[in-house]
Amino acid sequence: MTTPLLASHGTFGLNLDIFETNIINLAIVIAGLTWFLRGFxxxxxxxxxxxxLAELKDxxxxxxxxxxxxxxAQASLADARARAEKxxxxxxxxxxxxxxxxxxxTVEEMARLKQDSQSDLASEVSRVSKQLQREAAEMAIEKALASLPSRLDATTQAQLIDQSIQTLGKA
Incomplete structure (x- = not known):
């Protein structure tokens, strides 16, 4: 049964007949699907x-x-940096x-070397001085011995011998 009020002239209309439109079957199918699918x-x-939820918790x-x-790791890094700085x-x-x-x-070694060189210099000066004195004495003796025979006559020679004997006797 179609209602003429709501039915249109041809193409579109609202059919309110429950048995003809299968609303009850559709309601049963939808309720069954809802009830069965709700559990599934x-x-x-x-x-x-x-x-x-498990994945979120993980x-x-x-x-x-x-x-x-x-x-x-940051604490370890800070500790390592502190140790590295220390x-x-x-x-x-x-x-x-x-x-x-x-x-x-170095300064002590330089002072020691300077002192050693000064002491070496002093000993070298002393050695050279003694050598020069010895050479000067030898030259004076040679010169005296060379000039002695010409200056020494028999009387002077006798006086010199007497003087040397007296000097030896007093000592």
């Missing part, structure tokens, strides 16, 4: 939801672990101490 699709969706756990590892400062201090010690030893 609900289970699938619940399992999917649980899987997503991701949060990994994030927390990574954050803890990052914090620990080592660098200690190294500079040791290098400075070694340099100062080396300079001190």
């Amino acid at each position: 699709l609900g289970g699938i969706l619940a399992r999917r939801r649980e899987r997503i 991701a949060e756990d990994r994030l927390a672990s990574a954050t803890a590892s990052l914090t620990e 080592i660098r400062i200690d190294g500079k201090a040791r290098a400075e101490a070694i340099r100062l010690e080396s300079e001190k030893r």
